[in-house]
Amino acid sequence: MFNRLCIIGIGLIGGSIARAARAQGLCREVVAYGREKNLLNMQLAKQLGVIDEFYTDIAAALENTDCVIVATPVGSMQVIFEQIKPYWNPETIYSDAGSTKGSVVSALEAVFGAVPDNFVPAHPIAGAERSGVDASTVDLFVNRRLILTPLENTDKQALAKIHSFWEQIGSSVSVMSVEHHDTVLAATSHLPHILAFALVGLLGRKDEQREIFKYAAGGFRDFSRIASSDPTMWQDICLANKQEIVPLIRQFQAELSKIEQLLVEDQSAQLFETFTYARNARQRFLDQQED
Ligand SMILES: NC(=O)C1=CN([C@@H]2O[C@H](COP(=O)(O)OP(=O)(O)OC[C@H]3O[C@@H](n4cnc5c(N)ncnc54)[C@H](O)[C@@H]3O)[C@@H](O)[C@H]2O)C=CC1
Ligand SMILES: O=C(O)C(=O)Cc1ccc(O)cc1
Structure with missing residues (x-):
């Protein structure tokens, strides 16, 4: 489905997405981007075989990616969108896993002026009280709900691909408005x-x-x-x-x-x-x- 998937924030949710995507053969390669202070967690992710490679340089992490999923706390997303903006690729599909959707949409509007067509807002209704890649599991999303909150301008093909991605990792996908x-x-x-x-x-x-x-x-x-x-x-x-x-x-x-x-x-x-x-x-x- 994807050649190179990049996860920004390889914690419980990002790590579980990476594990599930690999297990289902949904990408050839998974890479992660994180900050210097998260080096140990990213090294662990590589050791555990959750990712192929990690980067603390955003340009290197985004190179040749056809899907990028942001899985950091929602308060850090605007800063991340600003970091991604210079490398934004209209052919790449972008999505997130944030627990709130209005704030993600506002952060995108603040950075890009409007939510880009190739960004599909998403929220897996599955998780745990634990954090970090060591808490991630391959089956976290199996038989769990996932909500997509596309906007009017969201690209239909990007939406269909993210919908199918989550279904293939076992989630039951619902679509609703950001407000709802x-x-x-x-x-x-x-x-x-x-x-x-x-x-x-x-x-x-x-x-x-x-x-x-x-x-x-x-x-x-x-x-x-x-x-x-x-x-x-x-x-x-x-x-x-x-x-x-x-x-x-x-x-x-x-x-x-x-x-x-x-x-x-x-x-x-x-x-x-x-x-x-x-x-x-x-x-x-x-x-x-x-x-
Ligand atoms: N924990 C849960 O049960 C669920 C969480 N979510 C959402 O998923 C997202 C991730 O949550 P978790 O995986 O639980 O958190 P986590 O704490 O396990 O992982 C978050 C990762 O993001 C990294 N990070 C934080 N700020 C960053 C920044 N500015 N730049 C780069 N990396 C940064 C952290 O170092 C960490 O590796 C959040 O938006 C959360 O609201 C969604 C569903 C369930
Ligand atoms: O641990 C639990 O029971 C949760 O409720 C996990 C959870 C946390 C945040 C979400 O956005 C979705 C699920």
């Missing part, structure tokens, strides 16, 4: 991560923290897992999508206040109703997923 993506992901991913960070932060500051973590049952382990996620990545995501996240935080605060009031007033029937409604809603989501 950021609204949905704020609720399903960004708010839950903020809640996990907030709860674990609150409990961590309590004197009895050792006791709290020692006697935590599975529920707390499940809920708090995502609070182990990378702080840089999540700082970038939250700032990039704050216009969607802040109203949700306010709605969540109102929901918590309602529950607080029910407890203060011993309103057991309403408490039961609140929990039953949520339980049924979750079951409906699960049933829909099976469709």
Whole structure:
């Protein structure tokens, strides 16, 4: 499918894309670009056989590439687009893996004036709380969703190729608008991560923290897992999508206040109703997923 694939940011996501692309024979060669300070991680990527070569010089990394995927934290993408711009090739397909799409589109507009036709914005809805190439796996995207958010001017052939690329590495591909993506992901991913960070932060500051973590049952382990996620990545995501996240935080605060009031007033029937409604809603989501 591609001759030379270049991954910018060979971490959990970039490394997993590289592994999967190689395993499925979707490219002849995979190279990575990164900064000097990420040399050890890139050396490891080469040692592990995840990539063929790595570069700290962007021009060398981009030479003869027919596909470039940017897989760095979303806050660094504008700087990267500025670095790529002098070497932009209309024949090459460019894409990304960023968790927010409005910010990626704005960064492209800031650098190029408009989103280039040969850039296909993408977001794999798969990952983990771990970072770095050593956490990457060949099957991270298998049976997981991937969202493409093309614009009106996105080149149809580039779109079809990126669509097929992700399908061949096992993802189920959906297409939606940039705005819809950021609204949905704020609720399903960004708010839950903020809640996990907030709860674990609150409990961590309590004197009895050792006791709290020692006697935590599975529920707390499940809920708090995502609070182990990378702080840089999540700082970038939250700032990039704050216009969607802040109203949700306010709605969540109102929901918590309602529950607080029910407890203060011993309103057991309403408490039961609140929990039953949520339980049924979750079951409906699960049933829909099976469709
Ligand atoms: N971790 C996850 O579960 C998921 C992450 N994403 C998105 O994928 C992207 C990458 O995330 P991960 O792979 O988890 O992060 P990671 O921390 O494992 O890898 C990111 C890589 O980008 C490099 N990098 C950072 N700034 C750079 C810059 N200015 N120039 C060159 N390289 C730079 C880092 O050195 C690192 O190697 C982010 O945009 C994230 O929002 C998307 C889906 C899931
Ligand atoms: O670890 C988890 O459960 C995640 O939710 C991983 C994740 C993080 C960021 C994304 O944009 C998509 C998936």
